[in-house]
Amino acid sequence: MLGRRPLAVVVALVVGLTLLSGCQPGKVGARCRTADFGDDGGHWVLQCRKGRWARMITKQHAVAFILSAQQSSGLAAAGNPTAxxxxxxxxxxxxxxxxxxxxxxxxxxxxxxxxxxxxxxxxxxxxxxxxxxxxxxxxxxxxxxxxxxxxxxxxxxxxxxxxxxxxxxxxxxxxxxxxxxxxxxxxxxxxxxxxxxxxxxxxxxxxxxxxxxxxxxxxxxxxxxxxxxxxxxxxxxxxxxx
The missing domain is CATH 3.90.1720.10 (endopeptidase domain like (from Nostoc punctiforme))
Structure with a gap:
C-alpha cells in the first residue's frame, strides 16, 4: 500500500530464516568475512557490512516484519504483529x-x-x-x-x-x-x-x-x-x- 510491502516481505523471509536456522555470533564493529547475518547474543540481528558487523534490526521488530509479511503475502490467516x-x-x-x-x-x-x-x-x-x-x-x-x-x-x-x-x-x-x-x-x-x-x-x-x-x-x-x-x-x- 505504501511501497513498503515488497521490502517487508523480503526482510521478513531473510530474517525469519535467520532466526529459525540460527546464525553465527557477532559483535558490533568486529570484523566479519561474509555478507551473512549474525546474532549479538542479545536483542539484535546483525549484518556484515563492509567487513564489519553492524546492527540491522531488533529481534522483536523482525518478528513484527515477519507477521506483517505473512499477512501481505497470504502466507498466514488474518492477524496482526501484536499477536x-x-x-x-x-x-x-x-x-x-x-x-x-x-x-x-x-x-x-x-x-x-x-x-x-x-x-x-x-x-x-x-x-x-x-x-x-x-x-x-x-x-x-x-x-x-x-x-x-x-x-x-x-x-x-x-x-x-x-x-x-x-x-x-x-x-x-x-x-x-x-x-x-x-x-x-x-x-x-x-x-x-x-x-x-x-x-x-x-x-x-x-x-x-x-x-x-x-x-x-x-x-x-x-x-x-x-x-x-x-x-x-x-x-x-x-x-x-x-
Missing part, C-alpha cells in the same frame, strides 16, 4: 493501560498523523521509515520528518533500544528540548508513566519552567491512539532540536 505479545504492549513500544496519569495531562489535540496510517488497523502497514503504523516509533519518526526536517540515521528498532542505537549519531541526555525525542527504557517509570517491556518514545512539543515537558505520542495506552501528556521522560534524544 503473542504480553501486557498489551506491541513490538514497537507503548505504555500499558492503567499507568498513573499526571494531574496536568493535556487533552488530546493536534493529531495530524497521516490518515492512511491513522485509519488503518494498528500495526497493519508500515510507514515510510519501516515502522508499524500507529506505534509510538512510527509517530515520532513521522513528526521528526515533518516538524524537524530530520530523518533518523538508522531504523532504530523497538522504542526501548533507541537511546543505545542512536547514541553514536545524536546527543542523549537528561536535558529536555522542544523537538527532541522523549525516551523511556523498557519497564522504566518516569514522570508518572511506566513503559512496557519494549520501551516508549514521544516527541517533545513544549518545555515548561519546572523542567517538565508536554509530549505528543501514539500508543500511550497500547490502543494505537494519539495523546499529549505533560511528564518527565527518562532521557531525551536530540536528533535536530527546534
Amino acid at each position: 503473542g505479545t504480553s501486557s498489551g504492549v506491541t513490538p514497537s513500544g507503548g505504555v500499558p493501560a492503567g499507568s498513573p496519569a499526571p494531574i496536568d495531562a493535556t487533552p488530546p489535540s493536534g493529531d495530524d498523523y497521516p490518515a492512511a496510517w491513522r485509519d488503518a488497523p494498528i500495526s497493519s502497514v508500515f510507514d515510510s521509515w519501516g515502522y508499524p503504523n500507529r506505534q509510538c516509533t512510527s509517530f515520532v519518526a513521522w513528526r521528526l520528518s515533518t516538524r524537524n526536517g530530520a530523518r533518523l540515521a538508522i531504523t532504530a528498532g523497538d522504542a526501548g533500544t533507541w537511546d543505545e542505537a542512536l547514541a553514536p549519531y545524536y546527543r542523549v541526555d537528561a536535558v529536555p528540548a522542544v523537538g527532541a525525542v522523549a525516551h523511556w527504557n523498557p519497564n522504566e517509570s518516569s514522570g508518572g508513566l511506566t513503559a512496557g517491556p519494549v520501551g516508549h518514545v514521544g516527541w517533545v512539543q513544549a518545555v515548561h519552567p519546572d523542567g517538565s515537558v508536554t509530549v505528543e505520542q501514539y500508543n500511550l495506552g497500547s490502543d494505537g491512539r494519539y495523546v499529549q501528556y505533560r511528564t518527565r521522560a527518562g532521557r531525551y534524544i536530540h536528533v535536530r532540536d527546534l
Whole structure:
C-alpha cells in the first residue's frame, strides 16, 4: 500500500530464516568475512557490512516484519504483529493501560498523523521509515520528518533500544528540548508513566519552567491512539532540536 510491502516481505523471509536456522555470533564493529547475518547474543540481528558487523534490526521488530509479511503475502490467516505479545504492549513500544496519569495531562489535540496510517488497523502497514503504523516509533519518526526536517540515521528498532542505537549519531541526555525525542527504557517509570517491556518514545512539543515537558505520542495506552501528556521522560534524544 505504501511501497513498503515488497521490502517487508523480503526482510521478513531473510530474517525469519535467520532466526529459525540460527546464525553465527557477532559483535558490533568486529570484523566479519561474509555478507551473512549474525546474532549479538542479545536483542539484535546483525549484518556484515563492509567487513564489519553492524546492527540491522531488533529481534522483536523482525518478528513484527515477519507477521506483517505473512499477512501481505497470504502466507498466514488474518492477524496482526501484536499477536503473542504480553501486557498489551506491541513490538514497537507503548505504555500499558492503567499507568498513573499526571494531574496536568493535556487533552488530546493536534493529531495530524497521516490518515492512511491513522485509519488503518494498528500495526497493519508500515510507514515510510519501516515502522508499524500507529506505534509510538512510527509517530515520532513521522513528526521528526515533518516538524524537524530530520530523518533518523538508522531504523532504530523497538522504542526501548533507541537511546543505545542512536547514541553514536545524536546527543542523549537528561536535558529536555522542544523537538527532541522523549525516551523511556523498557519497564522504566518516569514522570508518572511506566513503559512496557519494549520501551516508549514521544516527541517533545513544549518545555515548561519546572523542567517538565508536554509530549505528543501514539500508543500511550497500547490502543494505537494519539495523546499529549505533560511528564518527565527518562532521557531525551536530540536528533535536530527546534
